[in-house]
Amino acid sequence: MRRSRIITFKINGQDIAAREDETILELARQHDIHIPTLCYLEGVSAFGGCRLCMVEIKGSNRLFPACMTYPDESMEITTNSERLKAYRKQTVELLFSERNHICAVCVSNGSCELQAQAYDLGLTHVQVPYINPNLPVDASHAYFGLDHNRCILCTRCVRVCDEVEGAHTWDVMGRGAEARIVADLNQPWGDSLSCTSCGKCVQVCPTGALFEKGTSVAEMRKKHEFLPYLRLMREGRDGGEE
Amino acid sequence: MSKTITIDPVTRIEGHSKITIQLDDQGRVADARFHVTQFRGFEKMTEGRPFYEMPSLTARICGICPVSHLMASAKAGDALLAVQIPETAANLRRIMNLAQIIQSHALSFFHLSSPDFVMGFDADPVERNIFGVMKKHPDLAKDGIALRKFGQSIIELLGGKRIHPAWVVPGGVSSPLTQEDHNTILALVPDALERIQRTLAWYKDIFGNFDPEIRSFANFPTLFMGLVDANGELSLYDGKLRIVDAVGNIVADQLDPARYMDFIGEAVEPDSYLKSPYYKPMGYPDGIYRVGPLARMNIISRCGTRLADQEWAEFRMLQRGAVLSSFQYHYARLIEILYCTERIEQILNDPDILSHHVRAHAQPNAFEGIGTSEAPRGTLMHHYKIDENGLITWVNLIIATGHNNLAMNKGVLQVARQFIRSGKIEEPMLNRVEAVIRTFDPCLSCSTHAMGQLALDVRLIGPDGELVDSVRRG
Numbered sequence: 001m002r003r004s005r006i007i008t009f010k011i012n013g014q015d016i017a018a019r020e021d022e023t024i025l026e027l028a029r030q031h032d033i034h035i036p037t038l039c040y041l042e043g044v045s046a047f048g049g050c051r052l053c054m055v056e057i058k059g060s061n062r063l064f065p066a067c068m069t070y071p072d073e074s075m076e077i078t079t080n081s082e083r084l085k086a087y088r089k090q091t092v093e094l095l096f097s098e099r100n101h102i103c104a105v106c107v108s109n110g111s112c113e114l115q116a117q118a119y120d121l122g123l124t125h126v127q128v129p130y131i132n133p134n135l136p137v138d139a140s141h142a143y144f145g146l147d148h149n150r151c152i153l154c155t156r157c158v159r160v161c162d163e164v165e166g167a168h169t170w171d172v173m174g175r176g177a178e179a180r181i182v183a184d185l186n187q188p189w190g191d192s193l194s195c196t197s198c199g200k201c202v203q204v205c206p207t208g209a210l211f212e213k214g215t216s217v218a219e220m221r222k223k224h225e226f227l228p229y230l231r232l233m234r235e236g237r238d239g240g241e242e
Numbered sequence: 243m244s245k246t247i248t249i250d251p252v253t254r255i256e257g258h259s260k261i262t263i264q265l266d267d268q269g270r271v272a273d274a275r276f277h278v279t280q281f282r283g284f285e286k287m288t289e290g291r292p293f294y295e296m297p298s299l300t301a302r303i304c305g306i307c308p309v310s311h312l313m314a315s316a317k318a319g320d321a322l323l324a325v326q327i328p329e330t331a332a333n334l335r336r337i338m339n340l341a342q343i344i345q346s347h348a349l350s351f352f353h354l355s356s357p358d359f360v361m362g363f364d365a366d367p368v369e370r371n372i373f374g375v376m377k378k379h380p381d382l383a384k385d386g387i388a389l390r391k392f393g394q395s396i397i398e399l400l401g402g403k404r405i406h407p408a409w410v411v412p413g414g415v416s417s418p419l420t421q422e423d424h425n426t427i428l429a430l431v432p433d434a435l436e437r438i439q440r441t442l443a444w445y446k447d448i449f450g451n452f453d454p455e456i457r458s459f460a461n462f463p464t465l466f467m468g469l470v471d472a473n474g475e476l477s478l479y480d481g482k483l484r485i486v487d488a489v490g491n492i493v494a495d496q497l498d499p500a501r502y503m504d505f506i507g508e509a510v511e512p513d514s515y516l517k518s519p520y521y522k523p524m525g526y527p528d529g530i531y532r533v534g535p536l537a538r539m540n541i542i543s544r545c546g547t548r549l550a551d552q553e554w555a556e557f558r559m560l561q562r563g564a565v566l567s568s569f570q571y572h573y574a575r576l577i578e579i580l581y582c583t584e585r586i587e588q589i590l591n592d593p594d595i596l597s598h599h600v601r602a603h604a605q606p607n608a609f610e611g612i613g614t615s616e617a618p619r620g621t622l623m624h625h626y627k628i629d630e631n632g633l634i635t636w637v638n639l640i641i642a643t644g645h646n647n648l649a650m651n652k653g654v655l656q657v658a659r660q661f662i663r664s665g666k667i668e669e670p671m672l673n674r675v676e677a678v679i680r681t682f683d684p685c686l687s688c689s690t691h692a693m694g695q696l697a698l699d700v701r702l703i704g705p706d707g708e709l710v711d712s713v714r715r716g
């Protein structure tokens with residue numbers, strides 16, 4: 001209730017009037033203003049981890065994640081300056097350098113969100129050295145696989161499994177470059193007792209990190225649509241008595 | 243003083259290699275060796291990957307005959323799933339394999355080797371290339387370009403515009419053939435038939451001019467190996483192995499390629515990354531054998547298509563028993579282009595070819611799988627082992643160029659002996675040494691996967707196959 005005032009502010013010079021309880025990202029999307037994102041997933045809580053959605057706010061030298069920041073009265077927000085473009089490009093470049101993203105032989109080639117961001121941002125070269133970590137594939141689950149080589153630690157899987165499926169199979173272990181997605185108490189996914197094999201994590205994963213077993217190169221198509229529907233249905237159920 | 247001549251790198255073959263010719267004190271050739279200097283640690287790199295990725299992974303490793311790897315790899319995958327794939331899927335794969343052989347043979351014959359036939363082995367190297375052929379014999383060059391395009395456009399129609407089609411998958415293919423593509427391919431056949439028949443007539447006219455080369459280009463007795471069907475007919479996608487000796491006798495027939503380890507040994511030579519396979523019952527190095535178009539023409543009881551069979555009968559008259567000169571790999575290639583074109587037409591006329599049932603789905607049911615098919619250059623084998631989760635634990639590839647390794651070495655020696663007299667390297671000799679290697683059409687980039695680290699050099703490839711970024715994982 002606290003955040004329901006109508007405020008006016010500007011995005012890229014465009015006047016916008018909105019309720020103040022929506023994030024800059026949500027409002028920008030409602031007004032067809034493009035802000036790239038990777039970790040953001042409609043239907044689960046925001047995480048603010050990928051830093052791709054950074055925007056500038058007049059009067060501050062800092063950059064702000066649009067998915068976590070709420071607008072204030074008279075705020076002037078810029079979403080597409082040269083500085084932001086360069087920053088985003090570098091962010092994606094670092095993601096590519098951290099793991100082994102070999103698109104040509106990836107199950108998600110052609111339908112990967114990381115690849116799409118690289119295209120959009122005009123990333124043609126990775127100038128920082130590749131880390132080339134030696135990472136395993138967890139193929140112990142009967143239907144799905146997790147290839148750490150392609151994980152960008154966006155935690156969409158963690159959030160959807162916890163908040164939507166209610167299983168909380170996934171979590172993040174370790175910090176920085178050592179961070180890994182782990183199932184239950186860091187055990188093979190196939191041994192997880194909490195996993196219900198619903199497949200939600202696979203469908204929301206933006207890359208080929210989580211995949212359906214038996215898919216060949218470029219065959220994996222993620223079905224993102226289920227989440228908004230599911231949410232809508234649940235809202236309808238919860239609010240049904242009013 | 244003995245000295246060593248090194249030719250490095252060999253031109254107009256695909257890949258990296260080097261030839262060393264050892265001269266004795268009198269300046270005569272004592273020994274000659276063909277080394278492959280580029281190596282790729284392919285097996286190592288695929289460890290831990292889901293086997294479903296193998297067709298595309300192996301196709302990526304070799305940019306020269308990706309389709310052939312797709313075939314052998316998908317067949318090894320079928321074996322891991324332990325499924326019988328739908329016949330339509332097998333037929334669609336067959337068409338793609340035939341198209342690959344056409345386009346690869348066209349490249350080898352017209353683009354890489356025809357300059358020697360048109361301009362002569364002694365011609366100025368500046369002239370002796372496909373552009374020279376275009377000037378001197380434009381119709382031949384045009385036929386070559388058209389035939390290559392014929393093969394390539396079939397591959398594209400089936401697999402999509404990607405350079406390395408992900409269409410061939412363990413269990414079958416990922417999408418059926420459309421009526422429209424079916425018609426398009428069928429309509430291309432008559433023109434291709436005309437062009438290849440014209441080329442064959444031309445080749446039969448001119449090869450008599452190359453007697454010294456025919457006599458010395460790896461012209462010696464060896465065994466020959468390749469796949470045949472149950473009736474002994476030419477079989478390029480599947481079948482069983484037949485081995486024939488130099489006088490044309492069948493030494494072994496209907497060998498199960500999945501048991502290759504029982505009858506093929508692999509020797510490793512210190513100076514080359516290429517393994518040297520040999521026929522085990524005869525030992526190393528007497529078990530030397532050749533694979534590829536010449537071998538196939540030597541082992542079969544007939545091709546199995548009308549026009550190709552006529553040409554084949556004529557070809558077999560060249561020599562009693564097997565045709566021994568590797569020079570005639572070229573001849574064999576042309577007959578195979580003819581066969582492949584006829585065969586594509588036959589398969590397209592199969593009533594079930596448009597069936598939508600083209601893929602078998604299964605979990606892995608076997609821990610070890612072997613896939614064998616005939617690549618343009620000869621028998622190609624992919625052998626995989628997986629763990630219970632379907633992750634690759636071990637890989638062995640036996641590549642056509644590997645099978646031919648011993649024969650190529652011997653061929654280089656033979657031609658060097660014939661053409662080097664003064665102890666100097668002169669251009670016509672140089673070209674002949676290379677030309678003998680070219681008769682085998684070796685694909686070196688994928689045949690040296692034996693050890694070390696590779697080497698996936700493509701990092702970021704767009705959906706249409708364009709290179710966005712590349713780096714080596716080493």
Ligand code: SF4
Binds near residue numbers: 160161168201
């Ligand atoms: S399959 Fe479902 S329950 Fe299992 S980890 Fe994924 S989201 Fe969680």
Ligand code: SF4
Binds near residue numbers: 154155158
């Ligand atoms: S597995 Fe996929 S969804 Fe989960 S953190 Fe990694 S990239 Fe994100």
Ligand code: FES
Binds near residue numbers: 048051054
């Ligand atoms: S989308 Fe905002 S930080 Fe990832």
